[in-house]
């Protein structure tokens with residue numbers, strides 16, 4: 001006997017869609033910002049390196065929950081109240097992801113041997129060409145498994161956005177539970193939704209990792 | 218005719234350690250200069266300074282008319298004139314042999330794809346690897362990889378080629394094929410500086426041998442110098458069998 005009616009189930013599914021949407025925003029925004037920060041981390045300019053490192057340290061040292069509150073109330077104090085929660089949540093998750101992705105990618109960029117930079121330099125390639133034609137293609141291969149792995153973390157972390165009133169999957173579960181108080185089936189369904197999103201990614205990440213190991217004898 | 222490479226009293230330190238203590242030598246056009254010396258004597262450092270991969274502390278280096286010691290050095294122009302090959306090949310592992318060779322002509326010289334491909338095949342022919350165009354670096358033997366690295370440099374049509382112990386990482390039976398390619402280049406009139414431990418090769422191919430000892434040029438002369446060393450240091454170096 002199903003304790004939820006169709007409308008309630010749809011409400012959860014709707015929440016799941018918002019989770020996907022917020023994850024995408026966080027991943028795309030975090031990737032763009034994170035890539036810039038990663039480049040900053042390996043810049044030849046000390047000040048830029050320091051600025052990028054500081055960004056990473058501060059963001060990694062701040063709980064996502066606090067970032068969410070900061071951006072939500074911070075933006076309101078600046079006079080932009082009534083901004084949809086998705087904007088604050090998207091911004092907070094973008095900032096959060098940027099620091100972690102930057103650090104993952106910095107490691108991948110730096111794991112390409114220095115001699116590759118040098119060889120490209122000696123052939124006359126400029127910095128931009130060295131980066132995009134020689135280093136990045138090699139780093140990308142190394143970066144894919146941990147990046148996909150982090151995507152799974154982002155999806156799960158979107159649930160924290162409920163604290164600023166954003167109705168994503170976890171919050172939708174809470175709302176439905178407040179109405180009918182059937183926590184077990186409700187949150188089992190919620191868990192299934194999360195699992196359906198994360199599991200394929202985890203599998204993908206693992207298979208990428210296996211391929212990488214075979215490929216790099 | 219003026220020298221292709223000229224070093225004048227070059228000093229170079231890493232931190233507090235002075236590695237080059239006033240190095241002076243010249244390489245004439247079309248000449249092959251072999252730089253020999255014990256491990257740690259500064260051979261690689263000197264070669265890297267010639268290609269502006271290290272900044273020198275004092276002295277002067279002129280390469281194909283470019284003043285390396287000048288802070289206003291046009292590195293791009295220098296790169297067009299000088300090719301370098303390292304001990305560890307440094308091929309790009311994500312690109313095929315052909316793509317490795319085509320990359321710089323296409324990106325730097327803006328050659329069309331078909332011109333770059335024709336050029337790649339021309340230089341591969343020269344090093345005897347025309348059949349490896351589609352291979353990836355990991356599918357090559359060390360000797361083949363090193364010949365591809367040489368071909369990749371040649372595709373930029375440099376006026377000067379630098380070689381840093383390009384056969385030292387190879388099994389003895391593979392060094393011959395690489396040395397043959399270098400000898401062909403030398404006979405073709407390429408100006409070359411090569412750091413090497415191959416004494417027989419230096420004697421046969423080099424117009425000039427430069428013996429470095431503790432950051433200085435201890436002795437220099439024609440290949441025959443190796444049969445009749447003047448300094449105690451060179452005699453000791455040669456008799457140590459290295």
Ligand SMILES: Nc1ncnc2c1ncn2[C@@H]1O[C@H](COP(=O)(O)OP(=O)(O)OP(=O)(O)O)[C@@H](O)[C@H]1O
Pocket residue numbers: 231236254255256257258259260261262263
């Ligand atoms: N980037 C660096 N930083 C610090 N010290 C260095 C660096 N490169 C070289 N050295 C030092 O400079 C000295 C000369 O090194 P170099 O590589 O020029 O010698 P080499 O004659 O090429 O020796 P080998 O035959 O072993 O290649 C060595 O003592 C080395 O440890």
Ligand SMILES: [Mg+2]
Pocket residue numbers: 260261262381382
């Ligand atoms: Mg050396």
